[in-house]
Amino acid sequence: MALVIYWYDYICFGIVAVSFICSLWVLWRKELASEKDSTTIYESLLVARPDTDGFVDAMPRNHVGSSQLWTSCWKGLHPGWLLATRFISFLVMGGFLLWDISDWGATIFMYYTEWTFVLVMVYFALSTVTSGYGCWISSRSENGETAEPLRRGMEYVEVTNSVTYRVQGTKGTIKLQSHYAQEAFRLRAGFWGYLMQSIYQTCAGAVVLTDVIFWGIIVPFGSNARLGLNVLMGCMHTLNAVFLFLETSLNDLPFPWFRLAYFVQWSCLYVVFQWVIHACGFTWWPYPFLDLDIPWAPIWYFVLALVHIPCYGIYSLIVKAKNSIFPKWFPHAFVRSY
Numbered sequence: 001m002a003l004v005i006y007w008y009d010y011i012c013f014g015i016v017a018v019s020f021i022c023s024l025w026v027l028w029r030k031e032l033a034s035e036k037d038s039t040t041i042y043e044s045l046l047v048a049r050p051d052t053d054g055f056v057d058a059m060p061r062n063h064v065g066s067s068q069l070w071t072s073c074w075k076g077l078h079p080g081w082l083l084a085t086r087f088i089s090f091l092v093m094g095g096f097l098l099w100d101i102s103d104w105g106a107t108i109f110m111y112y113t114e115w116t117f118v119l120v121m122v123y124f125a126l127s128t129v130t131s132g133y134g135c136w137i138s139s140r141s142e143n144g145e146t147a148e149p150l151r152r153g154m155e156y157v158e159v160t161n162s163v164t165y166r167v168q169g170t171k172g173t174i175k176l177q178s179h180y181a182q183e184a185f186r187l188r189a190g191f192w193g194y195l196m197q198s199i200y201q202t203c204a205g206a207v208v209l210t211d212v213i214f215w216g217i218i219v220p221f222g223s224n225a226r227l228g229l230n231v232l233m234g235c236m237h238t239l240n241a242v243f244l245f246l247e248t249s250l251n252d253l254p255f256p257w258f259r260l261a262y263f264v265q266w267s268c269l270y271v272v273f274q275w276v277i278h279a280c281g282f283t284w285w286p287y288p289f290l291d292l293d294i295p296w297a298p299i300w301y302f303v304l305a306l307v308h309i310p311c312y313g314i315y316s317l318i319v320k321a322k323n324s325i326f327p328k329w330f331p332h333a334f335v336r337s338y
Helices: 009-030 079-104 106-110 112-142 179-186 190-221 223-228 231-236 239-250 257-279 297-329
Strands: none
Touching (some): 009 297, 079 239, 190 257
């Protein structure tokens, strides 16, 4: 192995391993939550939760319905605007990524910045396809060809069969006897919606981490970064946040805290990648704080593990501010996303 292992490096390995295992545990507890657990806020995208008496519960508060993937939090805003925003974001970021690769070659993917940049592009590509499908569904509904539910919140569905409502205290569920209505209420985001939501929240934390480290640490304290700072470098560490913030201001997706676990796993994957290529002979570390040859490496790794929490928290606060401020400023135009 080209990578020399010191005794303190095992602490670094342990920090990454514990972070990854803890993130798996969180996802197991939350994403794969028991169908019978009705005491917690139901946020999972993986498990549908039918009732026991032949009816189906309405979508719980923080659950993501399929329409939330392509509709906006602004009343009256056609899904086509969200589609255009996502597609333009993908094209612009793709252009800058090609520029970056043409200047630096494939080795530019040694950096976490490029990993995150590509991940944001993957999100916009997936969300563009989802929005395109949503616009198609919306156009069919407007033409009267389908009864696809388009409204969020209580997900009220118009059906020709008899409809029975039953409100159960704070649950606020709607009971429907129609088989069609049952199927409509069972409708969930599905695999691609689940993937899209997970990538979205991974990007949120990773973008904050990337830009904060670059503009707050590397540029002020790294002489090479200051000398090499140019338009391309500035855009690569700015556009990712700008387009993601624009997406957040328009979309109707919730932002539960437990998906911090995906962000942690993404960073763990990058760190393991660095270990592997250095074990295979690569000698240069793109980020000095990942260097395993320094005795205080465990301190750096521990700090990096902890910094994921405030980075994700910053974006969570942005989403909370959106849902707190916009309803006051635009009470008749904004719909709160839970």
